[in-house]
Amino acid sequence: MNKARTAAVELGAASFVPLISSFLLAVLMLLPLGSGVANVTMPHLAMIAVFYWITRRPMLMQYGACAAVGLCLDLWLNVPLGLNMLLLILARMFVLSQLKHFKGRNNAVHWVVFVVLSFGLYFVSWLIISAVNGVVWPVRAMFIQWLVTAFSYAPIGFLLGRLRRSIFQ
Amino acid sequence: MAWGVRPLVPIVQSIKGLASNTTGARRSVRGRGGLWFYLVASFFFLILELFGASIPGQVRGVADDVVAPVLNLLERPLRYMQSGMERFAGVSDIYQENQDLRDENDRLKQWREAAMQLSRENEQLRLILKVPKREVPAAATARIIGVGGGPFERSVLANAGSLDGVEDGLPVIDENGLIGRVLHTGRWTSRILLITDINSRVPVRLERTGALAIAEGQNENYLRLRFLPAEADIRVGDRVLASGHGGVFPPDLPLAIVSKIDNEYMFLEPIGGLEKLDYVRIMAYHAVPDTDALLLDDDGGADNE
Numbered sequence: 001m002n003k004a005r006t007a008a009v010e011l012g013a014a015s016f017v018p019l020i021s022s023f024l025l026a027v028l029m030l031l032p033l034g035s036g037v038a039n040v041t042m043p044h045l046a047m048i049a050v051f052y053w054i055t056r057r058p059m060l061m062q063y064g065a066c067a068a069v070g071l072c073l074d075l076w077l078n079v080p081l082g083l084n085m086l087l088l089i090l091a092r093m094f095v096l097s098q099l100k101h102f103k104g105r106n107n108a109v110h111w112v113v114f115v116v117l118s119f120g121l122y123f124v125s126w127l128i129i130s131a132v133n134g135v136v137w138p139v140r141a142m143f144i145q146w147l148v149t150a151f152s153y154a155p156i157g158f159l160l161g162r163l164r165r166s167i168f169q
Numbered sequence: 170m171a172w173g174v175r176p177l178v179p180i181v182q183s184i185k186g187l188a189s190n191t192t193g194a195r196r197s198v199r200g201r202g203g204l205w206f207y208l209v210a211s212f213f214f215l216i217l218e219l220f221g222a223s224i225p226g227q228v229r230g231v232a233d234d235v236v237a238p239v240l241n242l243l244e245r246p247l248r249y250m251q252s253g254m255e256r257f258a259g260v261s262d263i264y265q266e267n268q269d270l271r272d273e274n275d276r277l278k279q280w281r282e283a284a285m286q287l288s289r290e291n292e293q294l295r296l297i298l299k300v301p302k303r304e305v306p307a308a309a310t311a312r313i314i315g316v317g318g319g320p321f322e323r324s325v326l327a328n329a330g331s332l333d334g335v336e337d338g339l340p341v342i343d344e345n346g347l348i349g350r351v352l353h354t355g356r357w358t359s360r361i362l363l364i365t366d367i368n369s370r371v372p373v374r375l376e377r378t379g380a381l382a383i384a385e386g387q388n389e390n391y392l393r394l395r396f397l398p399a400e401a402d403i404r405v406g407d408r409v410l411a412s413g414h415g416g417v418f419p420p421d422l423p424l425a426i427v428s429k430i431d432n433e434y435m436f437l438e439p440i441g442g443l444e445k446l447d448y449v450r451i452m453a454y455h456a457v458p459d460t461d462a463l464l465l466d467d468d469g470g471a472d473n474e
Contacts, residue, residue, distance in 0.1 A: 029319075031243055080215060082214030082215040
């Protein structure tokens with residue numbers, strides 16, 4: 001029995017909390033928050049959730065879960081299929097390879113890592129969108145969303161932390 | 170047989186070690202295999218998009234249908250909260266707002282009389298000249314329940330779909346003017362591409378001079394006016410209407426106002442309330458004859474003969 005399955009069996013239904021909370025935050029990204037620019041100023045909540053759970057409970061946020069959240073997000077946001085899927089897989093790949101350097105450090109370090117990682121992911125998404133559409137895509141809206149996402153990590157991470165502590169301890 | 174057990178211990182241990190190593194290797198392969206499988210899958214989807222073989226809109230329509238009930242559920246308390254906050258913020262201005270509304274109401278009464286008289290005259294003249302009616306019926310009235318696209322696309326999700334008579338390509342208006350067209354439909358939902366999206370092009374004319382041009386979305390809150398004749402007279406504040414060319418949008422729908430002219434760059438501010446969409450009307454407009462339908466009619470006609 002692999003580690004992920006062992007963790008899932010030990011925790012029971014609670015092992016689905018990271019996946020469900022990531023899906024829920026992905027759905028929240030679709031809500032019209034009273035502004036036509038809401039889809040730009042809305043932070044990438046799914047990216048925040050996936051990063052949070054990979055850094056805290058990597059066994060409960062497998063590649064398949066990242067791919068599923070990304071794929072649904074691609075369909076719901078009407079962006080090129082595979083874009084968010086790739087971004088979330090890359091996020092997990094990066095975090096797992098670097099986790100030994102910042103695991104156990106305080107939340108500020110995690111925040112800094114997220115800011116750097118999300119910048120890289122937005123850059124990758126800009127490259128992909130430009131390639132798919134065959135034009136140099138405007139960066140302003142993307143830059144604004146990255147900023148909002150970077151600043152939103154702290155409050156969303158705090159809420160996810162409360163959820164994690166209430167369920168896993 | 171104690172003598173026989175001792176020599177077997179290292180063998181058992183080595184078998185256990187081998188087994189654990191094998192499990193570890195299998196685990197590692199499974200993890201990496203998973204990573205590569207999902208990476209290849211995402212690249213496969215992206216390459217499909219790159220070569221224009223995008224997945225059918227029906228798949229996205231089904232995905233929208235699946236998420237629509239959740240959005241419907243979450244959207245209502247959000248609307249109530251927003252309207253409550255707006256009401257709370259507006260309490261201090263209520264007296265002044267009331268006075269302004271009374272003044273506006275008096276002006277509108279005068280306009281209403283003039284409009285009714287003009288409408289009657291217009292109807293009589295149309296009858297005399299046998300001009301066909303230009304009213305476009307509504308296919309459906311829908312509520313905006315979701316936004317989409319993130320920084321890549323300007324689109325919204327409405328809670329009316331093919332079961333309500335909505336079809337791909339139909340124009341969509343709000344109470345002020347044109348806001349976009351239906352991109353694809355699910356059974357209960359439809360995605361609307363806004364006029365501000367970078368892929369949106371609307372053939373337009375200036376209301377004051379009649380000069381023709383194209384209004385292009387920029388993925389911003391404004392549009393850009395292009396292909397306007399060099400000799401055309403254009404001023405800030407001019408209204409821009411859909412020209413009806415191309416047959417996608419009905420003519421004379423208000424679209425935008427010229428907001429800024431900077432040499433060859435002309436920017437438009439949308440008239441439709443794109444910043445705060447609530448209810449929208451999807452119009453049953455089919456200016457361009459459906460060639461498939463015509464072919465079917467021809468076949469039917471041949472059969473009847």
